[in-house]
Amino acid sequence: MRISELARRADVTTKAVRYYESLGLVTPGRLGNGYRDYAEDDVRLVREIRALHRLGIPVERTRPFLECLAAGSPHADDCPASLAAYREAIDALTERIEALSARRATLITNLQIAAHRGSGAAPPEKAGTAGGSHLTLPAELPVPEDDGAAAHLPGTRMPPLALLNTAGRAIRLDRLGPRRTVIYIYPLTGRPGTDLPEGWNSIPGARGCTPEACGFRDHFQDLLEAGAGRVYGLSSQDTDYQNEVVERLGLPFGMLSDPALGLADHLGLPTFEADGTRLFKRLTLVVRDSVIEHAFHPVFPPNEHARQVLDWLRENPPLTT
CATH class of the missing domain: 1.10.1660.10 (Multidrug-efflux Transporter Regulator; Chain: A; Domain 2)
Structure with a gap:
């Protein structure tokens, strides 16, 4: 031929x-x-x-x-x-993977340093409002009860829902890929000069979004090393508001904006109302191959939650086929 x-x-x-x-x-x-x-x-x-x-x-x-x-x-x-x-x-691929992993770790470190450096004149730990710093949790916060509202989630497929991230890209939740994605869902993040909804501290599980975000920031590299491919925060706040939080707190990961609470409606996620506004209840999803592997709910205390997710990832390595 x-x-x-x-x-x-x-x-x-x-x-x-x-x-x-x-x-x-x-x-x-x-x-x-x-x-x-x-x-x-x-x-x-x-x-x-x-x-x-x-x-x-x-x-x-x-x-x-x-x-x-x-x-x-x-x-x-x-x-x-x-x-x-x-x-x-x-052996050759292993050497390349190790070299790329080292470069990735360096890039993540540089990102965290640069993000903190450019986070504004006032360091985050000094930021606060008349009601106290958003970085600290008041004593004797009410503990949310396990109402079983997330028990149906493990094994559920993510919906074909596209949400805008803080980089301006539409992220399809049913196309997150084969590596694990950690999505921590929270009601809203406070920021200096902005009042929280009335009675916020008395709502079980409402307070603590900023400490939770800082926890995922501080454990970000650990989460990647434990097998997480990506980490996202998700709330109903708009992208501009979320971008301010990402920059001020120096977060090395992006946020997803779901102002219509479409994910709650698709998956039956728990929500609550504050000042007449419907908000997500705090929970975290571990997603792999478009399927929810695990759901954390209720989440308490929020400032220790990233460590709880890290422990779960380490104790439950993904099965290989």
Whole structure:
């Protein structure tokens, strides 16, 4: 067969086939007119090279697999040399993963430092209102009861709902990916100069959104190392309000805005009213492959909740298939 037909059947370019030939991985016959003449075995070899390359094995290191096929083995990885090539490729990928993880950790550290540096003239710990600092919790807050309002959530699929994040992107909740995503849902975050709803401290589970956010900020790197792919805060506050909180508190993760409480309506999440406004009750979802693995509810005390989530992640590593 001609090179164009081989390339089409193996789903590669003719340029790729010529490159494989230059490495001696594919050796076509020659017709009387000098044209290359490829056989069915060449199609299989090229497909094997392509499949191995997609796994991260460099083209020039596919030779043991091709020699295994040439020796008559039904599979390219039936030979000891093929297994050794697998191990070498795994070792190389492991080194790259470790190097990338180190770079990621450095970037996260730089992000946290830069976010704190640019958080404003007044450090967060000095920010407060007449009612006291949003970073501290008043004594004797009422403890929310476990009313079973989140018991139905584990095993539930996330809805095809798109929410705007603080980076201005629409995030589809049913497309969060195979790695675990931690979404802590809270009623509203106070900020200096803004009054909280009347009677806020007397509503079980209402007070403590800022300390909770700071806890996830401080444990962010730990959560990633424990297997979380992403962390989001979620509330019904608008994106501009949430952006102010992200900048002031130096949060290394984004917030999701759900002003219509669409997630509550889709999943039957618990809500409450304050000053005539419907708000989310505090809870946290651990989502993997678009399915809720675990739900934390009630959440108390909120300033220790990030540590509770971290402990759960460490105690419940994801099952591999």
